[in-house]
Amino acid sequence: MATATLSIDLDAIAANWHQLDRMSAADTQTGAVIKADAYGLGAGRVARALAHSGARRFFVACAEEGAAVRQALGEGPQISVFSGHMAGDTDTINDLDLTPMLNSIDQITRHLESLPGRPFGVQLNTGMNRLGLDSVEWEAVAALILEAGPELVMSHLACADEPGHQMNAAQLTEFRAMTDGIDVPRSLAATGGILLGPEYHFDLTRPGIGLYGGLPYETANPTVALSLPVIQLRDIAIGQSVGYGCAWVAEAPSQIATVSGGYADGLLRALGNRAVLWAGDVPCPLVGRVSMDVITVDVSHLDQAPRTLDILGPHQTIDDLAAAADTIGYEILTNLGARYTRRYVEQPRRG
Secondary structure (H helix, E strand, O other): OOOOEEEEEHHHHHHHHHHHHOOOOOOOEEOEEOHHHHHHOOHHHHHHHHHHHOOOEEEEOOHHHHHHHHHHHOOOOEEEEOOOOOOOOHHHHHHOOEEEEEOOHHHHHHHHHHOOOOOOEEEEOOOOOOOOEOHHHHHHHHHHHHHHOOOOEEOOOOOOOOOOOHHHHHHHHHHHHHHOOOOOOEEOOOHHHHHHOHHHOOOEEOOOHHHHOOOOOOOOOOOEEEEEEEEEEEEEOOOOEEOHHHOEEOOOOEEEEEEEOOHHHOOOHHHOOOOEEEEOOEEEEEEOOOOOOEEEEEOOOOOOOOOEEEEEEOOEOHHHHHHHOOOOHHHHHHOOOOOOEEEEEOOOOOO
C-alpha cells in the first residue's frame, strides 16, 4: 500500500482511563476529554470504547464536536462543551442534549434566556486567563447561577504538568475561595491535576492526554503506532544531496529510502535531519527536509531492504517524536493526517 498505517489501540486507551480512574476516590467521577476528534484518533470509536469501559461524561471543545459524539454514543452519556453556549449553538445544544460550560456573562444570559431549565455548567478563571468567569464576575452572578442549578463548576490548571510550580497551589486556593460551600459538583483536574494528588480531584476529573499515552502520565500505555511504507530505495555517492535545499549531503556511499508520509500527514517540518525511524529494533535517521508527501531515511546500515519503517511504536512514543521537533505530544497526535489507513485494535465484546 502507498499510504501509511496508523494503528490505534482502543483497549490501551480504555486501560489508561481505568488506571487514571483508580487514582481518585470512589466517589470522584472520572470523565474523558475527547475534543479534537479524540486528539486525532477518532472521537466516535474512542468514545464508544470508553463508554463501554464505564465513562459517562465526555468533554469536547465545541458544539459541532458534541454533535458527532452524540451521534456515536446515542442518548445517555453527558457531553459537556468547553466553549460554552456560543451564538448559533442553541438548537444544537437543545436538540442533542449537550451541556455547555458557560464562560461569560453573555453566555450565561444567552443560555438562561434561550434554554431555561436545560443543563449547563460554569467555568471559572482561577489564573489561566483563557476561559471562564473572573472572581468579581462570579461573585456578582453566583446566586443567580446556583439557583438555576448548574451541573458542574470547573476551572483549569495552567501548570499541572510541572508538579512543583507555585501556580498549582495558587489556583487550588483560588478555586476553593470561589467555590467552597456551594452544593454543586466541582472539577479542577485534567491528567496533570489527577497526578498532583487528591486535593485537586474534587467531584470530577477530566483526563485527556493521559488517555492517549502522553505526558505527564509517564506510565500510560502507548496507544498508537505508525508504520510508513517505503516507496523507493536509491544508492547515492559521497557528496550527493537529498531533497529540497540540499539540506543533507552524503559523507559516505549511502542508501536512501523515500518513505510515504510528510507534513501533509502531520509529520512536522521541524523533524527534518532530526527524527529517527525504526526498522524493527534498528534506528534509521531521517535525512534532509520533510516534504509534503514524503520523507527520506538513511537505511545504509540495514542488512535487508525495508518495506516499511516505524515512526511511532515500541521504540518511539509521541513524546519522543515531539522532542525531536521541539514540541509536545499533543501536537503530534492532533496532526496525524487523514490519509493514513486507520486500524483499530480492540478485543471483541460480548453483548
